[in-house]
Amino acid sequence: AQRVTQPEKLLSVFKGAPVELKCNYSYSGSPELFWYVQYSRQRLQLLLRHISRESIKGFTADLNKGETSFHLKKPFAQEEDSAMYYCALDSGSARQLTFGSGTQLTVLP
Amino acid sequence: NAGVTQTPKFRVLKTGQSMTLLCAQDMNHEYMYWYRQDPGMGLRLIHYSVGEGTTAKGEVPDGYNVSRLKKQNFLLGLESAAPSQTSVYFCASSPGTGNAFFGQGTRLTVV
Numbered sequence: 570a571q572r573v574t575q576p577e578k579l580l581s582v583f584k585g586a587p588v589e590l591k592c593n594y595s596y597s598g599s600p601e602l603f604w605y606v607q608y609s610r611q612r613l614q615l616l617l618r619h620i621s622r623e624s625i626k627g628f629t630a631d632l633n634k635g636e637t638s639f640h641l642k643k644p645f646a647q648e649e650d651s652a653m654y655y656c657a658l659d660s661g662s663a664r665q666l667t668f669g670s671g672t673q674l675t676v677l678p
Numbered sequence: 679n680a681g682v683t684q685t686p687k688f689r690v691l692k693t694g695q696s697m698t699l700l701c702a703q704d705m706n707h708e709y710m711y712w713y714r715q716d717p718g719m720g721l722r723l724i725h726y727s728v729g730e731g732t733t734a735k736g737e738v739p740d741g742y743n744v745s746r747l748k749k750q751n752f753l754l755g756l757e758s759a760a761p762s763q764t765s766v767y768f769c770a771s772s773p774g775t776g777n778a779f780f781g782q783g784t785r786l787t788v789v
Contacts, residue, residue: 578718601776612682613721613768613780655720659776663728664709665736666778670720 571596571660575669582646583677590641590672592630592656601659602639603666604630608652616641616654626650646676680704684769684781691759691788699754699784701769707779709772710752711736712744714765715783721768727752759788 572595582588594600604616617625619632619639630641639656653673657666685700701710708729713721723736725744733744741763743755752771756763764787770778 573720575720603776612782613770615777618776663726663734664772664774664776665711665723665726666721666776667723667737668713668720670718 571658571667573656573658573667573669575654575656575672577672578670579673579675581675581677584648585645588643588646588650588674588676590654590656590674592639592641592669594637594639594656594658596637596658596660598660600632600634602630602632603657603659604628604639604641605655605657605668606652607655613655646674648676648678650674651676682769682771682779682781684767684784686784687782688785689787691756691786693759693761693788695759696755696757697759697786698756699767699769699786701752701754701771701781703750703752703769703771703779705771705773705779706749707771707773708749709774710746711770711772711778712742712752712754713768713770714738715768716765724754724767759786761788764788 574593606616607613656669711726712724727746730749767784769781772778
């Protein structure tokens with residue numbers, strides 16, 4: 570069965586410091602992975618997907634099939650990056666998403 | 679452009695009461711989903727639908743029923759609410775690309 574693991578429930582960094590949010594997955598097929606973000610009092614929204622290989626708001630994520638990881642990285646964190654981040658795996662014929670438990674990122678001034 | 683709209687936003691139920699949560703999307707998406715969000719557990723899939731008139735069970739379907747009579751609407755029902763169903767419920771729709779659009783959530787408390 571598919572599974573997404575985010576080992577850190579809480580992560581705090583100072584403004585301007587690098588940040589890495591970890592995500593590991595288990596899936597027997599060819600994975601499609603996403604990062605979703607939920608800012609305070611806003612709805613959950615897509616941040617980026619591995620297929621597009623793009624950088625959104627300075628964030629990047631590389632799919633490492635050997636380590637079954639999809640870590641989210643940003644070289645210089647900003648206070649507005651404070652939010653809950655979810656890693657998700659597209660895992661079925663109905664394109665349903667399996668989510669990790671989330672990491673609450675706080676960027677300190 | 680409303681996107682995905684959930685009704686109601688908040689609700690308090692007594693144990694044993696029933697209610698229906700409504701999800702409406704205006705993007706003509708085929709796929710719709712209901713998730714629940716609990717602290718430390720992320721989002722878990724309750725039920726989903728791949729098109730009008732179809733529904734299927736997700737990871738945690740017990741105690742819930744759903745219907746998709748119209749393409750734009752996906753209803754989640756609780757027939758006999760239990761305290762364990764206290765949660766935040768999210769509806770989402772997708773065009774089938776894995777990019778899901780979420781509603782604003784419904785905070786349900788069962789006392």
